[in-house]
Amino acid sequence: MIDNKISQTKVIIGGVNKGEPNFDYYMRELAQLSAANNMEVVGRVDQNLERLVAATYFGSGKVAEIGTLAQESGATHLVLNDELSPTQIRNLERETKLHVVDRTELILEIFSNRAKTKQAKLQVALARLQYELPRLHTAENSGLDQQRGSGTGGSGGGGLANRGSGETKLELNRRTLGKQIAMIKEELQEISRSEATRRKERNESALPQVALVGYTNAGKSTTMNSLLQLFGQGEDHEKKAKKQVFEKDMLFATLDTSVRRIDLASNFSFLLSDTVGFISKLPHKLVESFKATLQEVRDADLLIHVVDVSDENHKEMVETTNAVLKELGVLETPTIIAYNKADETVREYPSMDGDDLFYSAKDEQSMQLLSQLITKKLFADYQVRTLRLPLTAGKDLAYLHAKAEILTEDYTSDGVTVEARLSPTDQKRLESFTVNVQE
Incomplete structure (x- = not known):
């Protein structure tokens, strides 16, 4: 696929509707994904079928229509809404004369272009290799022959000595990819061990952990940056700028998890992580590859599920995010549903509907209300205690420094004499040193 910053690749997008109620939404999303990958959508082709055509995905008439549309529009690529089999891709490319990209490959390409850290690059490379492995095939015009019989005087059996050069090359390619996959997994395990050590240190600190989750481009990074800007008291502009995370109005602007400390005006502090966004039909291989990155979500004491309420399909976006959270096993974690971009709707903001927040990540009053809601959710049971520790209680003092604010x-x-904000567990543990309680 081409990533040319000067000229865009012209593409036709297409999909088969098997009676899916959200089909049109998926197709609009496919157009957005194409745009995110520097592609210009010059045509769209849909077909209603009960089942996909095994050989060509579309029916024969629609395949011919695509070829004609490509000639008229100058398209060079066909981007499809589903993950196709290698046979379907080869047949479509032969009959349409277009380079065929399925939804999974398109998302993998976007992730590959967006990955910045070593961990993210390895995770994307792993998912791509796992995608390509079953799709290896011998080029039709390579001149390499397929498996032959044993021939005269042959011994029979299945050793490499009896196989044609085409199949030998295919098996060598498969072994090469298999070795690359194993090496990447080993590298990721090393990185995961280092990350686990850092997470353990964070988990052992006194600071609760909050994770921003949600659909891609819902406004998670903007929300984090607004909190950092609002509660960066005493910090100069340069220091605030260094803490900011990358944000842009496009799908999958960031893939790497960022963790920042937020110090609220009420003296409450917590660690906030901004995680990779989700999308409909997110390839399972990518979810698997990014589980190490998404460990921040598993460790969180509170999730902030950011939703773009201005999008007409925001309910489907919520369902998509919940499906991934279920796969990660975190649906029971306390959650704030934060409906962002309310300024682009007719709804009043900032406002509350139960524990749901309607806000704009670019509005200071909205961020103040969000911080109050976080405080309520995270610190409701925390209380300030004044403790008097004798010189012999060095271990307890060290524990306070490690665990308490x-x-x-x-x-x-x-x-x-220490004044500290304690969790319910630590209130009980350090009760013997308590002087008084400040309500």
């Missing part, structure tokens, strides 16, 4: 600390000749 220290507000004040006053050393005297016979010990230390």
Whole structure:
């Protein structure tokens, strides 16, 4: 596929509707994905069928129509809404004279272009190799022959000595890809071990963890940046700018998980992570490859499910995100449904509907209300305690520094007086040192 920043690749998008109620939504999304990959959609072809045609995906009449449309529009690629078999792709390419890209390959290409860190690049490479492995085939015009019989004087059996050069090359390619997959998995395991160590340190800190989740381009990165901007008290412009995460109005602008500390005005602090966005029909191989990155979601004490409420298909987007969260096993985690881009609708904002928030990530009042909701969800059971520890309680003091949010600390000749915000568990653990309770 071409990624030319000067001229765009002209493509026709197409799909088979097997009675799916959201088919038109999927096709519009396919057009957005194509645009995100520097493609210009110059035509669209739909067909209603009970089942896909095994050989060519579309029926023969529609295949001919695509060829004609390509000649008229100057399209060079055909982008399809489903994952196709190798046979379907080869047959379509032969009959339409177009380069055929299925939905999975398109998403893999976008992820490949967006990946920045070593981990993300390896995760995308793994998913791509797993996609390509079953699609390896011998080129039709390569002149390589397929498996032959044993021939005169042959011994029979299935050793490589009895196989044609075409199949030998195919098996060598498969073994090569298999080795590459194994090497990438090993590298990812090494990175995962390092990430696990960092996550363990974060998990052992006193700070609760919050993860932004949701559909791609819903406004997760903008929400994070607005919180960083609003609660960066005492920080100069340069320091605030360094904490900002990349945001852009396009699908899959960011793939890498970013973690930032948020210090609220009420002295509450937490770690906020911005995760990769989801999309309809997100290839399972990508979900599997990115599970290490999405571990931040599993570790979170609170999820903020960001939804683009201005999109007419936002309900389907919620269902898509919930499906991925279910696969990750985190549907039971406390969650705030945050309906972003309310400024692009007729709804008043910021406003609450139960625990659901309608807001704009670019509006300061909205972000203040979101911070209040986070505080309510995360810190409802936390209380400030004044503790007096003797000099002999060094381990307990070290525990406080590791686990609690220290507000004040006053050393005297016979010990230390600490004012700290404690979780319910730590309130009970340190009860013997408690001087008083501030309500």
